[in-house]
Amino acid sequence: METADDITTAPAAPRRTSRPRADALRNRERIVSAARELFVEFGPDVALDDVARRAGVGNATLYRNFPDRAALTHEVVLAVTSRTTLRAEEAAAEEADPFAALSRFVHAAADERVGALCPMLSGVFDRDHPELLAARGRLEEAVQGLVSRAMSAGRLRTDIAAGDVFVALSQLTRPLPGTACLDIDRFTHRHLQLFLDGLEAPARSVLPGSAATLETLRRRD
Template structure:
């Protein structure tokens, strides 16, 4: 699904144009994760199966493309969480879906770009981050209320762990260590369950404690 936040003020696109836009965003997500912010735009167009003119028609420059990749990734995670809040009866399983989505969406590989290459005052990005925080808070509150999530874990702890545990290993291709990331995230999830088997140092982290590079 193409980001509804990202396209809130954009004219309605034809179905084929929407498909091209999403192919570009998916290709750019992989390329930026693999090669960093300097990933060649013509290579992104090739990966997406479109011409350079089509890419530039949707995204006039690199900054615009990077912003909309981040909006796209955020919206896909938000959509998943919103669906889980409605359809998933087990609060911890809904939380688990959010954590594991970090691997699929390349959150660890994209987070350094978010830290340095985008305007954090952009209204679309601010709205996207605000909604991400809202749904994450809802998941945490439900999991706490169910008694399944240890009380000394906050939403900030969750987001930091997702970023750290999905970072590509040095020298590995983007997505090349997905199985390892999934393995470590599952270990992390086991550590979130009650009863707690240790006492954590310091207070739970809130989303307000995080800097812009994390979410």
């Protein structure tokens, strides 16, 4: 007769970590992409029902991924920040001329509509979330690298700082009051090129005030 001691207990099967299905990931990406487009076109208060409609998903799918506006806004800002960092890294890796790398990044960042998304930064989400701070740190490091290399090569005027690039991108890619965001696109790259021409060494004028450093931009007082 078998006793309990004679019975060999089979090892428990390893627990599988569930991963999102491919279609679920695609839905999430479509929602973030649609939200980014609509935030640019109509501002951060656009109806979430419109986001679901633009993404081609049901409202239940949207709310399953993003339970509220703050969660969706967080993801959009994170996505734009990460994509903009990638543009900086690509420019640094692929352009031999450091000023050409900086110029390429500035125009690519404009295409991400970073200025049009700025109103969201004072919205309902936590801008100091660790994930966002880390993403912002990677972007700042990448842009600082572009600026430093161009300056070291003598291709960039020395009385500016990386923060000046961020200020210009923010201001020149943001729609003017009373105008539709998309109407300003045809002028954006034109004026960014004027800005870049002003950055190139040798400097043609003396700039008033002091350079906008990243530390200056982080201050809120």
